Amino acid sequence: MSKLNFKLEIFEGPLDLLLSLISKHKLNINDIEISILLEQYLDYIQKMKMADLEIASEFLEMAAHLVYIKTVSLLPRHEESKELKKELEGRLLEYKLCKEIANNLNGVYQGTDVFVRKPQQISVDKEYNLVHNKEILLKAYLMNFNKNRPELPKIQNSFSEIVSKRMVPVTSRILFVLKKLYKNDKVAYNEFFSCSDRSEMVATFLALLELIKSRRIVVSDDNKFVYFNNQTDVEEIDENDIDKEYN
Numbered sequence: 480m481s482k483l484n485f486k487l488e489i490f491e492g493p494l495d496l497l498l499s500l501i502s503k504h505k506l507n508i509n510d511i512e513i514s515i516l517l518e519q520y521l522d523y524i525q526k527m528k529m530a531d532l533e534i535a536s537e538f539l540e541m542a543a544h545l546v547y548i549k550t551v552s553l554l555p556r557h558e559e560s561k562e563l564k565k566e567l568e569g570r571l572l573e574y575k576l577c578k579e580i581a582n583n584l585n586g587v588y589q590g591t592d593v594f595v596r597k598p599q600q601i602s603v604d605k606e607y608n609l610v611h612n613k614e615i616l617l618k619a620y621l622m623n624f625n626k627n628r629p630e631l632p633k634i635q636n637s638f639s640e641i642v643s644k645r646m647v648p649v650t651s652r653i654l655f656v657l658k659k660l661y662k663n664d665k666v667a668y669n670e671f672f673s674c675s676d677r678s679e680m681v682a683t684f685l686a687l688l689e690l691i692k693s694r695r696i697v698v699s700d701d702n703k704f705v706y707f708n709n710q711t712d713v714e715e716i717d718e719n720d721i722d723k724e725y726n
Contacts, residue, residue: 496520647678649686660696
């Protein structure tokens with residue numbers, strides 16, 4: 480025996496199922512025949528059970544409500560069944576209206592679609608028709624001309640710093656060192672550099688190197704003092720002789 484297969488639609492709730500049954504069997508929603516609707520509704524519930532589908536409690540509640548309406552309608556006085564029937568019809572009409580509105584809104588909704596118009600051809604007039612004052616044109620030309628010209632170095636400013644610096648000759652600092660030692664037996668090494676001019680300090684350092692190289696002066700072992708190499712040289716040296724030697 481072949482197994483029965485049922486293709487069941489998915490409904491959002493019991494009212495949705497009832498509307499589908501009313502539409503399928505062409506029942507009058509304003510005057511529902513409860514017996515026929517109940518029979519079709521229970522048949523659908525039975526199909527769901529045979530297909531091993533989980534039946535929501537709201538579907539079973541609606542089935543019990545339909546059975547109750549049919550039971551009350553069988554009583555001699557069935558005024559209550561009329562009221563229950565009208566209430567059910569009102570709920571179905573209201574649900575049908577909401578469903579129709581939702582379908583209309585869904586048709587209007589465009590989602591994430593983007594609509595743009597097609598590109599339009601724009602006519603371009605490449606002829607320049609404006610008229611400008613010649614002074615404005617000259618000013619624009621000069622501004623653009625000066626902007627593109629490479630900036631030449633300012634020669635006067637470039638050499639002014641070099642020319643303005645004082646150049647101290649090494650010979651003058653040799654005389655300075657010898658005269659300072661002539662007046663004192665020994666002089667502290669740092670005293671020769673008590674000057675703020677950089678050129679003078681460099682010349683003083685070179686003068687000391689020259690005198691040490693010629694063995695005219697010597698520096699103490701701790702590099703703190705400078706004095707003549709031989710004391711006899713000091714007694715024989717005259718300040719005038721120093722000027723004659725290095726001038």
